[in-house]
Amino acid sequence: AQSVAQPEDQVNVAEGNPLTVKCTYSVSGNPYLFWYVQYPNRGLQFLLKYITGDNLVKGSYGFEAEFNKSQTSFHLKKPSALVSDSALYFCAVREKYGGATNKLIFGTGTLLAVQP
Amino acid sequence: GAGVSQSPSNKVTEKGKDVELRCDPISGHTALYWYRQRLGQGLEFLIYFQGNSAPDKSGLPSDRFSAERTGESVSTLTIQRTQQEDSAVYLCASSLTGGEGYGYTFGSGTRLTVV
Numbered sequence: 001a002q003s004v005a006q007p008e009d010q011v012n013v014a015e016g017n018p019l020t021v022k023c024t025y026s027v028s029g030n031p032y033l034f035w036y037v038q039y040p041n042r043g044l045q046f047l048l049k050y051i052t053g054d055n056l057v058k059g060s061y062g063f064e065a066e067f068n069k070s071q072t073s074f075h076l077k078k079p080s081a082l083v084s085d086s087a088l089y090f091c092a093v094r095e096k097y098g099g100a101t102n103k104l105i106f107g108t109g110t111l112l113a114v115q116p
Numbered sequence: 117g118a119g120v121s122q123s124p125s126n127k128v129t130e131k132g133k134d135v136e137l138r139c140d141p142i143s144g145h146t147a148l149y150w151y152r153q154r155l156g157q158g159l160e161f162l163i164y165f166q167g168n169s170a171p172d173k174s175g176l177p178s179d180r181f182s183a184e185r186t187g188e189s190v191s192t193l194t195i196q197r198t199q200q201e202d203s204a205v206y207l208c209a210s211s212l213t214g215g216e217g218y219g220y221t222f223g224s225g226t227r228l229t230v231v
Contacts, residue, residue: 034219043120043207043224044159090159103149103172104220108158 002027004093006107013081014115021076021110023065023091033074034092034104035065044090050074061085081114088112118142120223122208128229129198137193137226141210148191149211149220150183154204162206165191166213198230 003026013019025031035047048059055067065076074091088111092104121140129135141148150162161175165185176182180198185191195202205227209220 036219036222044209044220044222046219046221049219103161103164103175105161106151106159 002093002105004091004105004107006089006091006110008110009108010111010113012113012115015083016080019078019081019085019112019114021089021091021112023074023076023107024072025074025091025093026072027093032094033065033067035059035063035074035076036090036092036106038088038090038109040087047076047089081112083114083116086112086114120208120210120221122206122223122226124226125224126227126229128231131200131230132197134194134196135198135228137195137206137208137228139191139193139208139210139223141189141191141208142221144188144212145210145221146188146213147211148185149209150191150193151207151209152204153207153225159207162193195228198228200230203228203230 005024007022011021033050036044037047038044047063048057048065050057050067056064058064063076063078065074067074088109090109091107094104120142123138127135146167148165151159152162153159163176163183164172180196183191183193193206205225207222207225209222211220
């Protein structure tokens with residue numbers, strides 16, 4: 001079965017510092033991996049995805065994520081955090097050849113709080 | 117349309133009443149998904165439609181929940197005899213296909229409050 005773990009309920013970082021939001025996954029085959037962001041009172045927005053190829057994926061708003069197959073991780077990173085990055089971040093996974101199992105499985109979310 | 121549209125945006129209902137939530141996916145998107153997000157929690161998969169295939173209903177929490185989709189257009193999620201634990205934001209998403217690496221486009225959700 002597919003699963004996603006986001007071990008931190010909340011991450012606090014000072015503006016201008018680098019940030020990391022952790023995600024590990026479990027699938028029986030090769031994964032598709034995604035990050036979404038949810039701002040207060042708004043729907044989820046797509047940030048980036050890993051499908052194949054380069055393990056370092058760049059996405060919206062200066063975010064990037066690194067796919068690490070040996071550690072089954074897909075941590076979200078940004079070199080310099082902004083107060084406006086404060087939001088709820090979700091990691092999601094689906095199996096690449098899942099057949100009928102085409103749905104994305106989401107983690108429980110990590111609240112990122114960037115202090116000025 | 118330009119995005120995934122959900123209606124109503126907010127719904128307050130009395131315990132025991134039935135509610136119907138609507139989702140208009142992006143035109144041309146064959147896959148449609150319903151998720152539930154309870155306060156302070158992650159997204160819980162409910163149901164998935166892909167074209168004319170039988171839907172994946174594995175996430176529906178009870179037989180009070182049902183969903184329909186006509187072709188590749190509008191979907192409705194119906195909750196019968198609502199309970200307080202049904203209070204949540206119900207999110208709809210669509211994608212170009214159900215396969216490959218297409219991400220989802222989410223609607224803004226329907227916030228359901230059962231009183």
